[in-house]
Amino acid sequence: MITAAPVIALDGVHRSFAGPPQVDALRGLDLRVHAGESVALIGPSGAGKSTALNMLGLLDTPTRGRVLLDGQDISNLGDDELSRLRGQELGFIFQSFHLIPYRTVLQNVALGLRYTTRTRAITTHRVRDAVSAVGLDARxxxxxxxxSGGEAQRVAIARAVVHRPRLLLADEPTGNLDSARGAQILDLLDSLRTDESSRITVTHDPAVAERADRVIEIIDGQSVSDDMQ
Structure with a gap:
């Protein structure tokens, strides 16, 4: 049984968007993620999964409720402090890779260290290790x-993990891939897990959900099931 405080938690989180009509994307969502866990968020389109991921990724703030990082309420922090926490503690993998096309693989991955204070030697070492981990040494x-599209996705993953975040958030990481390439990306993500790092994945893909330790189903902005696997 897990007894330690969660790395990240949503405590009765509501998120409404002004209308007309007003949209209540989250309606008192409670969610806990502990160190080392892999969690899949599932549910129909419009259920609130991406809004929940934005809350967990400190990209949005609740209309009501609390976001807790290591047990501390961070719901009312300013933009600068939230940016610092995102840059140091979190990694993001989105369907749109957001790479800078005219920069190299190494230069794009190095952007993942922009909020950390490291020597040039350590930065170079970390970047090359991350590129090697995703199998792109030759590129x-x-x-x-x-x-290629598959190579670009691997760069995005390397950039997301280069600073060794405690929490990795992925939004449909296999959504644009065939089953074989999707399995390769899942194998890669699993190989990058550590006992200290956690992963939260929004997905419609049963193959992704099957690999998670827990599957949380969200419907109408609320968690309706939370199953260990």
Missing amino acids: RNARCSDL
Whole structure:
């Protein structure tokens, strides 16, 4: 049984968007993620999964309720402090890779360290290790505009993990891939897990959910099931 405080938690979180009509995306959502867990968020389109991920990723703030990081309420922190926490504690993998096309693989991955204070030598070492971990040593000096879609996704993953975040958030990481390539990406993500790091994945893909330790179903902005696997 897990007894330690969660790394990240949503405590009765509501999120409404002004209308007309007003949209209540989250309606008192409670959610806990502990160190080392892999959690899948599932549910129909419009259920509130992406809004929940934005809350967990400190990209949005609740209309009501609390977001807790290591047990501390961070719901009312300013933009600068939230940016610092995102840069140091969290990693993001989105369907749109958001790579800078005219920069190289190494340069794009190095952007994942922009909020950390490290020497040039440590930064270079971390970046090259991350690029190697996703199997792109031979392409590390290629411009991202010259990469295939699969290679670009691997760069995005390397950038997300280069600073060794405690919490990795992924939004439909296999959504644009066939089953074989999707399985390769899942294998890669699993290989990058540690006992201290946690992963939260929004997905419609049963193959992704099956690999998670817990599957949380969200419907109408609320958690309706939370199953250990």
